[in-house]
Amino acid sequence: xxxxxxxxxxxxxxxxxxxxxxxxxxxxxxxxxxxxxxxxxxxxxxxxxxxxxxxxxxxxxxxxxxxxxxxxxxxxxxxxxxxxxxxxxxxxxxxxxxxxxxxxxxxxxxxxxxxxxxxxxxxxxxxxxxxxxxxxxxxxxxxxxxxxxxxxxxxxxxxxxxxxxxxxxxxxxxxxxxxxxxxxxxxxxxxxxxxxxxxxxxxxxxxxxxxxxxxxxxxxxxxxxxxxxxxxxxxxxxxxxxxxxxxxxxxxxxxxxxxxxxxxxxxxxxxxxxxxxxxxxxxxxxxxxxxxxxxxxxxxxxxxxxxxxxxxxxxxxxxxxxxxxxxxxxxxxxxxxxxxxxxxxxxxxxxxxxxxxxxxxxxxxxxxxxxxxxxxxxxxxxxxxxxxxxxxxxx
Amino acid sequence: xxxxxxxxxxxxxxxxxxxxxxxxxxxxxxxxxxxxxxxxxxxxxxxxxxxxxxxxxxxxxxxxxxxxxxxxxxxxxxxxxxxxxxxxxxxxxxxxxxxxxxxxxxxxxxxxxxxxxxxxxxxxxxxxxxxxxxxxxxxxxxxxxxxxxxxxxxxxxxxxxxxxxxxxxxxxxxxxxxxxxxxxxxxxxxxxxxxxxxxxxxxxxxxxxxxxxxxxxxxxxxxxxxxxxxxxxxxxxxxxxxxxxxxxxxxxxxxxxxxxxxxxxxxxxxxxxxxxxxxxxxxxxxxxxxxxxxxxxxxxxxxxxxxxxxxxxxxxxxxxxxxxxxxxxxxxxxxx
Numbered sequence: 001x002x003x004x005x006x007x008x009x010x011x012x013x014x015x016x017x018x019x020x021x022x023x024x025x026x027x028x029x030x031x032x033x034x035x036x037x038x039x040x041x042x043x044x045x046x047x048x049x050x051x052x053x054x055x056x057x058x059x060x061x062x063x064x065x066x067x068x069x070x071x072x073x074x075x076x077x078x079x080x081x082x083x084x085x086x087x088x089x090x091x092x093x094x095x096x097x098x099x100x101x102x103x104x105x106x107x108x109x110x111x112x113x114x115x116x117x118x119x120x121x122x123x124x125x126x127x128x129x130x131x132x133x134x135x136x137x138x139x140x141x142x143x144x145x146x147x148x149x150x151x152x153x154x155x156x157x158x159x160x161x162x163x164x165x166x167x168x169x170x171x172x173x174x175x176x177x178x179x180x181x182x183x184x185x186x187x188x189x190x191x192x193x194x195x196x197x198x199x200x201x202x203x204x205x206x207x208x209x210x211x212x213x214x215x216x217x218x219x220x221x222x223x224x225x226x227x228x229x230x231x232x233x234x235x236x237x238x239x240x241x242x243x244x245x246x247x248x249x250x251x252x253x254x255x256x257x258x259x260x261x262x263x264x265x266x267x268x269x270x271x272x273x274x275x276x277x278x279x280x281x282x283x284x285x286x287x288x289x290x291x292x293x294x295x296x297x298x299x300x301x302x303x304x305x306x307x308x309x310x311x312x313x314x315x316x317x318x319x320x321x322x323x324x325x326x327x328x329x330x331x332x333x334x335x336x337x338x339x340x341x342x343x344x345x346x347x348x349x350x351x352x353x354x355x356x357x358x359x360x361x362x363x364x365x366x367x368x369x370x371x372x373x374x375x376x377x378x379x380x381x382x383x384x385x386x387x388x389x390x391x392x393x394x395x
Numbered sequence: 396x397x398x399x400x401x402x403x404x405x406x407x408x409x410x411x412x413x414x415x416x417x418x419x420x421x422x423x424x425x426x427x428x429x430x431x432x433x434x435x436x437x438x439x440x441x442x443x444x445x446x447x448x449x450x451x452x453x454x455x456x457x458x459x460x461x462x463x464x465x466x467x468x469x470x471x472x473x474x475x476x477x478x479x480x481x482x483x484x485x486x487x488x489x490x491x492x493x494x495x496x497x498x499x500x501x502x503x504x505x506x507x508x509x510x511x512x513x514x515x516x517x518x519x520x521x522x523x524x525x526x527x528x529x530x531x532x533x534x535x536x537x538x539x540x541x542x543x544x545x546x547x548x549x550x551x552x553x554x555x556x557x558x559x560x561x562x563x564x565x566x567x568x569x570x571x572x573x574x575x576x577x578x579x580x581x582x583x584x585x586x587x588x589x590x591x592x593x594x595x596x597x598x599x600x601x602x603x604x605x606x607x608x609x610x611x612x613x614x615x616x617x618x619x620x621x622x623x624x625x626x627x628x629x630x631x632x633x634x635x636x637x638x639x640x641x642x643x644x645x646x647x648x649x650x651x652x653x654x655x656x657x658x659x660x661x662x663x664x665x666x667x668x669x670x671x672x673x674x675x676x677x678x679x680x681x682x683x684x685x686x687x688x689x690x691x692x693x694x695x696x697x698x699x700x701x702x703x704x705x706x707x708x709x710x711x712x713x714x715x716x717x718x719x720x721x722x723x724x725x726x727x728x729x730x731x
Binding site: 197199200201207212214 | 545680
């Protein structure tokens with residue numbers, strides 16, 4: 001304990017003394033808990049960006065960036081807040097890449113980050129509740145993942161373009177399903193459509209005929225299934241097809257997967273859907289950069305790289321690693337105008353900024369921050385054609 | 396025409412699913428009620444016995460399919476059913492020998508046997524998950540529909556469609572065959588009569604020379620057959636997933652108790668009462684009423700008494716009401 005105290009004191013001294021600093025960035029993700037299988041490659045993605053910047057030696061006159069990991073647990077708000085508190089007060093991080101799940105992200109932001117004035121960029125929190133439209137976050141919170149509310153809007157656009165004005169909605173009974181269904185209903189009704197019913201279904205049941213009975217009674221041109229393809233979502237679709245309640249469906253991200261083709265094939269011909277995805281060159285470049293060191297296509301891993309990169313580029317643009325200074329620059333480096341920056345080009349970006357130029361960080365996920373600093377998100381619109389999921393377009 | 400459309404919509408979404416579900420519940424409840432009547436305890440392991448039987452049927456079906464065997468338009472699982480029943484019978488006899496006999500010899504109180512059956516339940520639960528895993532398994536094959544929605548619409552020209560799945564048809568037919576066989580066995584054969592005698596009055600039955608171990612053995616064999624059949628039919632009609640059978644325990648017990656524990660006729664009636672209440676109370680009646688009501692009276696809301704989330708609550712409520720006002724159930728079974 002004594003040694004550790006001395007070590008931290010020593011690093012604090014060094015950090016304070018040098019002008020080319022040793023900047024610490026926190027990576028707070030659920031290394032234990034429900035998404036523990038995703039977080040290792042997410043952290044690797046963020047650390048890859050930090051290493052790239054450190055190796056370039058171009059950040060703030062040769063500063064290096066050191067990652068410090070902490071466990072958010074994904075579900076335990078108290079443990080996550082304590083971990084974040086440690087990162088800020090004892091490790092002295094200048095920014096936090098995280099957290100991952102929406103619940104703990106909100107807890108850390110409100111309990112720790114706001115009080116200490118530290119910037120957070122989350123790669124994966126998608127709850128609409130985290131959109132701070134009235135500056136409740138003091139401009140400290142950003143995310144490289146789109147809010148679920150955004151998917152509701154995209155979904156509305158897709159259906160409206162198909163000429164569908166009346167739908168029934170069923171959602172899996174959890175935060176994801178309910179948030180998405182409510183966001184969609186609000187967007188769809190604002191666009192002049194009608195949602196005949198917005199009903200929950202429980203996952204893990206064998207029989208969904210009662211649920212489908214209610215949905216069929218309410219009616220609609222298409223059934224929106226905001227569920228999971230390997231859970232109740234497929235059960236609902238199966239029961240709806242069997243009873244002839246609906247012929248075509250609309251699927252948000254949780255329903256789109258190989259299982260969907262396998263389960264239904266051409267029985268759902270003409271159904272539509274969308275899920276986060278991009279045809280931007282960034283994703284391929286990111287994969288090339290990772291070169292098999294970890295799984296570059298694992299969910300939210302490219303977003304993690306982008307979150308860390310944005311933080312460091314904003315520091316460069318502000319000329320300071322102080323969160324109060326660089327928080328205002330995050331949006332600037334993320335959006336146009338300026339030269340487009342792809343993964344692996346962080347050194348070039350630092351140089352442009354140092355030379356007084358402007359950059360437009362595209363990164364691995366075609367980052368475009370909107371609203372209060374969240375990703376606009378890129379979606380792949382799909383249609384079931386000949387029993388296979390085919391890309392209609394990207395939007 | 397509107398009237399016909401209303402009838403068809405009602406059949407498609409309420410009557411046909413409820414009849415199939417009711418038959419599955421009735422078969423399950425028959426097993427529970429037999430054990431209660433003869434062995435005198437509530438067997439909580441029944442749901443997982445169904446899961447075990449269905450699992451065997453799934454495995455044997457896969458084996459048959461891999462050898463290229465099929466049953467034409469009918470699901471291969473029906474061919475596998477007799478073998479699965481034999482396997483489940485073996486498991487039941489082993490469980491009885493290893494676990495229940497010990498407590499029977501001690502003349503343990505029913506409440507202890509209930510707890511013991513919970514232990515058995517957890518072990519079977521684990522066994523099934525260990526062998527086949529906790530996930531959904533598909534094993535249905537053959538023709539999917541007797542009448543599909545499209546065919547029905549083309550045939551009748553009605554606006555509403557009607558679908559009858561092959562599995563729904565099979566469920567009802569097999570359930571009727573099982574019930575007829577069971578009643579014939581209980582009422583006409585010597586062994587069946589001795590089982591009823593044992594159930595009615597144990598001491599008198601023993602005095603008249605009935606061998607209790609034989610009665611117990613036959614009970615387990617019949618229960619294994621009923622449970623496996625119910626499990627396979629449910630799995631065919633819906634999908635096979637171990638956890639689902641555990642959840643079925645509540646409606647099955649509700650059926651048995653509503654009908655009157657220990658009364659086979661009651662178990663069947665109870666199964667249909669529970670199935671129809673679950674489906675009709677959570678059904679949104681808008682579609683049917685729209686056809687029946689004059690235009691200006693058409694409902695604008697869904698006319699749904701309870702959201703489908705509360706499906707299981709329906710069996711709970713019926714269970715409580717019956718226990719409060721008619722503890723012996725509809726058919727005068729034993730009070731609980």
